[in-house]
Amino acid sequence: MFIDTHAHLLFPDFNSDLDEVLERAQAAHVRYIINISINPEDSLKAIELVDKYDFLFTSVGIHPNELSELSVSRLNQIKEMTSHPKVIAIGEVGLDFYRKRSSPELQREMFFRFLGLSEETGLPLIFHVRDAWEEAEKIILEKNGAINGVFHCFSGNLSNGLNLIKNGCFLSYTGNITYKNFRKDEILKKIPLEHVMIETDCPFLTPEPLRGKRNEPVNVVGVAEKLAGLFDLSVEDIGRITSYNAFKLFGIARELNEPRIAYKIRDSLYINGTNKCSCNCVFCDRNKKAVLKGYNLKLKSDPTVEETIKSINKYTGYKEIVFCGYGEPTIRIDYLKNVAQWIKKNKDVKIRLNTNGHGSLINGRNIVPELKGLIDSVSVSLNAENAEKYLKLTRSTYNGKSYDALIEFMKDCKKNGIYVTATAVDYDGVNKEACKSIAEELGVGFRVREYKQRL
Numbered sequence: 001m002f003i004d005t006h007a008h009l010l011f012p013d014f015n016s017d018l019d020e021v022l023e024r025a026q027a028a029h030v031r032y033i034i035n036i037s038i039n040p041e042d043s044l045k046a047i048e049l050v051d052k053y054d055f056l057f058t059s060v061g062i063h064p065n066e067l068s069e070l071s072v073s074r075l076n077q078i079k080e081m082t083s084h085p086k087v088i089a090i091g092e093v094g095l096d097f098y099r100k101r102s103s104p105e106l107q108r109e110m111f112f113r114f115l116g117l118s119e120e121t122g123l124p125l126i127f128h129v130r131d132a133w134e135e136a137e138k139i140i141l142e143k144n145g146a147i148n149g150v151f152h153c154f155s156g157n158l159s160n161g162l163n164l165i166k167n168g169c170f171l172s173y174t175g176n177i178t179y180k181n182f183r184k185d186e187i188l189k190k191i192p193l194e195h196v197m198i199e200t201d202c203p204f205l206t207p208e209p210l211r212g213k214r215n216e217p218v219n220v221v222g223v224a225e226k227l228a229g230l231f232d233l234s235v236e237d238i239g240r241i242t243s244y245n246a247f248k249l250f251g252i253a254r255e256l257n258e259p260r261i262a263y264k265i266r267d268s269l270y271i272n273g274t275n276k277c278s279c280n281c282v283f284c285d286r287n288k289k290a291v292l293k294g295y296n297l298k299l300k301s302d303p304t305v306e307e308t309i310k311s312i313n314k315y316t317g318y319k320e321i322v323f324c325g326y327g328e329p330t331i332r333i334d335y336l337k338n339v340a341q342w343i344k345k346n347k348d349v350k351i352r353l354n355t356n357g358h359g360s361l362i363n364g365r366n367i368v369p370e371l372k373g374l375i376d377s378v379s380v381s382l383n384a385e386n387a388e389k390y391l392k393l394t395r396s397t398y399n400g401k402s403y404d405a406l407i408e409f410m411k412d413c414k415k416n417g418i419y420v421t422a423t424a425v426d427y428d429g430v431n432k433e434a435c436k437s438i439a440e441e442l443g444v445g446f447r448v449r450e451y452k453q454r455l
């Protein structure tokens with residue numbers, strides 16, 4: 001799924017073929033489109049348009065280039081429109097000191113009035129900022145996290161971007177990130193995708209290789225493709241992650257928030273069989289949001305084997321199945337074995353188990369012989385070079401016993417012909433070199449795991 005979070009569907013460019021434009025978007029899984037208004041007349045027409053299609057939503061507002069002395073008195077008109085159910089944001093509003101079609105003073109005044117309208121109505125903001133990033137950032141920082149909004153067509157520097165997202169705002173990228181003269185790839189890579197949306201800003205800013213032609217919502221996929229390359233993820237991954245962000249800000253695409261049992265990232269299919277764990281790691285999101293790459297992994301209850309099989313069957317095109325999720329899979333050893341048996345019988349893929357290595361301790365017996373023939377490889381979270389450090393980091397319920405148990409588990413797996421990789425999270429306080437040495441001593445593989453930084 002993709003969401004074009006910024007499209008000007010009422011521009012005359014779409015007068016003759018809007019229906020075809022919308023059909024093309026839907027066919028390419030651009031499931032929702034947010035139309036963006038630029039003045040009160042446009043906003044009124046937008047409401048009429050989006051009322052006709054379940055997949056369209058709109059913002060209402062006044063673009064900084066459309067302001068006049070009359071705008072202040074027309075704020076009430078905008079406010080009235082915000083109660084319409086398909087109006088999901090106030091925008092685009094902001095500061096444009098590049099074109100300066102109205103005075104900076106008036107722009108500032110209106111900017112603050114729209115911030116107030118957002119607070120009053122609870123609707124998020126869609127910001128247009130050009131040549132005014134420092135000022136916009138300063139205002140947002142002063143509001144100290146109270147502003148919900150997205151900065152569309154982000155073109156600030158890295159510090160602008162990081163400060164805005166630290167204060168709860170999102171950034172949105174358009175087709176210009178695909179241009180040959182776009183020189184900010186390094187900035188994009190440092191902005192976590194959990195704060196990013198994608199858009200076309202059509203009819204403008206058509207991504208490569210169509211640059212020069214009229215832009216339309218289907219081309220938002222081109223923006224996703226560029227990000228997929230930068231982040232080494234699939235285009236689907238980018239679509240889902242950015243759509244989830246749109247859900248968080250605008251409340252649309254609620255289906256994305258359904259808890260997931262099976263979930264695919266890149267070409268691996270993961271199974272989220274439980275949220276229970278014998279650790280409570282300091283770096284883990286399990287007890288917080290438990291959202292990973294656009295998937296809600298917070299289960300309402302542990303899924304049954306049947307529910308899990310049904311969930312697995314929704315996916316194709318994966319190379320391995322991994323028992324993982326936000327929880328310790330070996331806590332449900334029978335479930336784990338039953339699902340693994342079904343996979344072995346029905347799918348021609350390797351099975352991996354991501355575990356904290358406490359399985360034998362949890363179940364009161366050596367479980368490794370039972371995993372033999374079902375699980376092809378295990379990734380064990382080592383994360384520490386001694387028991388004391390391990391306990392501090394994992395706050396394991398098994399206290400002192402847990403570190404020895406995980407080392408034993410790795411040895412047992414190796415003995416039973418299950419390929420073992422010890423892992424260490426890329427987190428402050430985790431001594432990756434020391435962990436690597438332990439893995440080498442044990443004669444098992446080693447990998448550093450990405451740590452999802454929260455800003």
Ligand SMILES: [Zn+2]
Nearest residue numbers: 092128152153
């Ligand atoms: Zn704009």
Ligand SMILES: [Zn+2]
Nearest residue numbers: 006036092201
């Ligand atoms: Zn726009």
